[in-house]
Every structure is written in structure tokens, then in C-alpha cells.
Amino acid sequence: MNETNESNSMDHDVVLLSNGNNGLDCHCKIxxxxxxxxxxxxxPLYKEERKLPLGDRVDTISSFWRLDDVFKFENVTFTKETQTEQGKIKYLACCDCEYGPIGYQNLENQICYVAIDRVKYCQPKIDGNSNS
Structure with missing residues (x-):
């Protein structure tokens, strides 16, 4: 596998709300x-350097979205358990097209981390039935 150092080139697309959470919907990049x-x-945005494979390469990624509850996902799938240098994890992928891994789940605490540059960002759709 080739190893690359990814510089989080998508940081300019990341919009943070005042509470530090993602300001845009996160979609599959495909x-x-x-x-x-x-x-x-x-x-919330979470900074930690982690190696994450994609195809025949391994990227070093340092910015993730941290999801403490798997029920916060709309569409995601999990791989089987994998042993890494940093412990047991499950990789995350798009459940519709299986693009990924887009992140991982730490099996010690069940927290999920989605790489900020493995998703794309869109404005949230406004519900047309809202009375506000």
C-alpha cells in the first residue's frame, strides 16, 4: 500500500456552528x-492523527467528525471488527454505494469518527411543511 500524508484539503468546505458542530449536511462523495x-x-470537530485506508493507499488524516451515538447516522454501514495498532475498530462506509472507509468506530467506547475530507457538504434541506 502507498502511504500519503493528506493535508485536509477540504478544510475550506467545513462550516462549524457556534457550538463547534458541523454546519452542513454530510453526504457521500460519490x-x-x-x-x-x-x-x-x-x-463536533475532533482532531486526532489517524491512518485510514482508501483503495490501495493509506492516508494520514487529522480532522474528523465525532459521533457519540450510532443513531445519529442517516446512512452508514460498518465492516467486521478489525485489529489495528490503536485497538479494535470497525470501518465506516456509505451504506448505499459502499464508498469508504469514510471513518471508523472505536470498539472500546463505541464512538464513531468520520474523516472530514471523505464526505461532501451540502446545505440542509428546509422542510417545506414547516410553519416557522
Whole structure:
């Protein structure tokens, strides 16, 4: 596997709310898929350097969205348990097209981390039936 050092080139797309959570909906990056992974104001930004495979390469990623509850996801799938240097994890992928891994779940505490540059960002859709 080739190893690259990813510089979080997508940081300019990341919008944070005043509470530090994601300001935009997070979707699958694959254009023909575009599945909603999780909604705006769901996850705080979390900084930690972690190696994450993608195809035949391994990227070093340092910015993630942290989801403390798997029920905050709209669409995500989990791989089987994998042993890494940093402990047992499950990788996360888009459940519609299986693009990924987009992040991982730490099996010690069940917290999920989604790499900020493995998802794309869209404005939340306004519900047309809202009376506000």
C-alpha cells in the first residue's frame, strides 16, 4: 500500500456552528450516490492523527467528525471488527454505494469518527411543511 500524508484539503468546505458542530449536511462523495450520511449540527470537530485506508493507499488524516451515538447516522454501514495498532475498530462506509472507509468506530467506547475530507457538504434541506 502507498502511504500519503493528506493535508485536509477540504478544510475550506467545513462550516462549524457556534457550538463547534458541523454546519452542513454530510453526504457521500460519490456523485452518482450522494447519500446523506449525517445531518447538520450532529457532530463536533475532533482532531486526532489517524491512518485510514482508501483503495490501495493509506492516508494520514487529522480532522474528523465525532459521533457519540450510532443513531445519529442517516446512512452508514460498518465492516467486521478489525485489529489495528490503536485497538479494535470497525470501518465506516456509505451504506448505499459502499464508498469508504469514510471513518471508523472505536470498539472500546463505541464512538464513531468520520474523516472530514471523505464526505461532501451540502446545505440542509428546509422542510417545506414547516410553519416557522
Amino acid at each position: 456523485p452518482d450516490c450522494n447519500s446523506l450520511i449525517f445531518r447538520a449540527d450532529t457532530a
